[in-house]
Amino acid sequence: MTYSKQTFLYTAALAATLLTGTLPAWAQDALNQIPAEARTVVQTVRPEAIRAHMGFLADDALEGRRPGTRGFALAANYLQAQFEALGLLPAGDNKTYRQAVPLRRAQVNEAGSSFAIVRKGSEQPLEYGRGFVLSPNFGKATSEVTAPVVFVGFGITAPELSHDDYDKIDVKGKIVAYFNGAPTNFPSNQRAYYSSTSKLENAVAHGAVGVISCSIPTDLRTRMEATATRLRQSQGVTRWVDKQGQAQRTNPELLGVATVSDSTARALFAGAGRSFDDAVGWATRNTPQAFPLSVSVRMRTQTTTMPDIRGENVVAVLPGTDPVLKNEYVVHVAHLDHLGIGKPVNGDSIYNGAHDNASGVGILLETARLYTSLPNRPRRSILFVGVTGEELGLLGSDYFAGNPTMPGSMVANFSLDMPFFFHPLLDIVPYGVEHSSLSQPVGIAAAALGVDIAEDPIPEQTVFMRSDHFSFVRQGIPALFIKSGFKTGNPQLDGRKVNLDWRGTIYHSPQDDMNQPFDFQAAAKHVQLQFLTSYLVAQADTRPVWNKGDFFGNKFGKKKDVK
Structure with a gap:
């Protein structure tokens, strides 16, 4: 894959990030593209807020947040309340915060x-x-x-x-x-x-x-x-x-x-x-x-079909300020659902989904708070969506991407799902980066935060198809799905082993609860990456585009905007 020179300037010298001091001169050109108000706001990120959001959503009282259950309804109510408290406007059906997603099993x-x-x-x-x-x-x-x-x-x-x-x-x-x-x-x-x-x-x-x-x-x-x-x-x-x-x-x-x-x-x-x-x-x-x-x-x-259930996406918007660009939307998505109550493992039958994906929702909410803290709203509008049915097959995001609730066009998507913060965030794998011009803003944001960009270290897991960003790619919308890489900064801690062990023992089990060694400083850096990357997209004169001759751009990129 090919990136610009500034995208590759991720060395240990970047430990002096915009959050703690000055950067080396060779990186200054990239950082000058981040306005002062964004550099100021990004410093206010709150790791404790991410922990609090996760603690509520992954509590046993929500019974694993399976779509169509009381637990999912509680999670959706919580997310809507947080959106309202931040001053975000309703962007769902009929000027509400909800989009109905009929589901059939x-x-x-x-x-x-x-x-x-x-x-x-x-x-x-x-x-x-x-x-x-x-x-x-x-x-x-x-x-x-x-x-x-x-x-x-x-x-x-x-x-x-x-x-x-x-x-x-x-x-x-x-x-x-x-x-x-x-x-x-x-x-x-x-x-x-x-x-x-x-x-x-x-x-x-x-x-x-x-x-x-x-x-x-x-x-x-x-x-x-x-x-x-x-x-x-x-x-x-x-x-x-x-x-x-x-x-x-x-x-x-x-x-x-x-x-x-x-x-x-x-x-x-x-x-x-x-x-x-x-x-x-x-x-x-x-x-x-x-x-x-x-x-x-x-x-x-022989097939038995169950009565339809009402799934729901929770949708809110921060309107843009540019008379034209406000009709273009940068979309942040995290799935709100998990597996519900299932087969007991070690005496526990509640599949809490703390990392998968209360973590993504917590990061989405803190990203939204940074946006609402800006002294001036961005030029493009910012959509925040908590989707249903990801665990059932990317259903809520697929429905939303094909049936958007806002007039205009979605120009970029950023999805959060199990971003991995069990150690310091020293490198990221931004799935999708090689396919579109989104490589530039994520490169600038990573440089600002002293974070390396790595290639997919586990291609056998076929990660690119397995979360909500792909629903937007399918509609021709450039997307990034950012996860932690394997660098830990500790020679005694093998990041690859941490990742694969978690996938082998905790993933989709009742043990994915809040009793895990989360690094909430790393989670906060995920917020900063999401915010800075999408902010640069929201402020740019031109919308993101697929790279010339790109596989996904050729396959899906010619779809017309939904008006």
């Missing part, structure tokens, strides 16, 4: 569902939960399909990266099988995109009627047997519903969508021209591949 009825391998007229039925799991079908109470199976590698068509697993093979009317993930030689964010539900959309585009996904044996995170996969299946799937009452992003053309175990995947390959292990070898060498398997599969999916 569907769940597979395991007893009425089945999966069988058909070989030479003989059927081999498999056991639900051991050999396979199915995704619900929102359009049909019972969906059935029997068709030949074609293996299509990773199931990816990426001409810009010279990779097409569907090249020279016809899958119309067939079931496609593919590996989870994407080639390791793809750039990090493109790898994240092609590892996502874009695979389902691609299968539909090629005429497939069903999908079977499986994992490369070394990819433990996406295996069907993984706890997270089974948990999601047991809780069902939720989608937002449009004004015509139709659940969205459901791919109704696919009559069966299955995830299978390693043993089932190997059985599907039996008798094919290439073995399962050979296909794994081709995949690990990032080589496109496609060939028919010598079997058909019969899938039957």
Whole structure:
């Protein structure tokens, strides 16, 4: 990736930041672009306020803030009250602070569902939960399909990266099988995109009627047997519903969508021209591949659809002052929801979501307070949104990004989700920085605060697709998703280990509560980064743009502004 010279001037010499003293002369040009009033306001950040917001939102009384529950309603009321106290104006539906987000959940009825391998007229039925799991079908109470199976590698068509697993093979009317993930030689964010539900959309585009996904044996995170996969299946799937009452992003053309175990995947390959292990070898060498398997599969999916629930986004605005630019919005987003009450772990069944994502909401609120402390409002308007349903599939942000409540256009998005502050904030990974002109303001802000910028240290986690910023990218809006890097300043503390251990033991568990070693000074620096970066965007003469020839800019950037 390429940045300007000033963006790379992040050395230890920047310990003398704008908050504590003068900067080296070589960085002064960048810092001169931060007006004095912003430099003054940013010094008033309050770590204790972030702690207080998190303490309320992650309290057991809110019962994990699952959408549609009393706990989420309490969290939404709290966020609205804080917005009102700051003097922010309502920016939701009908001049309120709320945007209704209708949500519909569907769940597979395991007893009425089945999966069988058909070989030479003989059927081999498999056991639900051991050999396979199915995704619900929102359009049909019972969906059935029997068709030949074609293996299509990773199931990816990426001409810009010279990779097409569907090249020279016809899958119309067939079931496609593919590996989870994407080639390791793809750039990090493109790898994240092609590892996502874009695979389902691609299968539909090629005429497939069903999908079977499986994992490369070394990819433990996406295996069907993984706890997270089974948990999601047991809780069902939720989608937002449009004004015509139709659940969205459901791919109704696919009559069966299955995830299978390693043993089932190997059985599907039996008798094919290439073995399962050979296909794994081709995949690990990032080589496109496609060939028919010598079997058909019969899938039957029985789906129970639950009554819709009312999800809510909480939306507030600080109006801009420029007669023209006030109709352009810089959007700060953090998801308000978490997982609610679930399976007990060590005697605790409340999934409090302190770091995921009471932390992001606390940082958003303190960022909003800095904005309202300015002696002069910025030129562009600033939107602050607490979204629902992130844990259910980025639902609230997807709904808001496609159905904005304010006239005008959203020009930039900054999302906060698990920013990681378990050690001093010495470097950041601003996901999305290489795609747009947002690299300049975040570079200036990082320089001002003595923070290095690092590349994605864990591309295998496909972080770029996994939070609310991507809902805005999908609508053609440049976005940044800023998380802590691995530098700790302590040779005895391995930042990578801290991060991965947390993800492996605390993430999405009841132990994500306030009894964790948070560094609230680091959280305060996240506030400063968010504020300074977006302030520079709000004051600029021109709106952010996608870089010329950028992957996401080409794919989504031509969408028209919603008026």
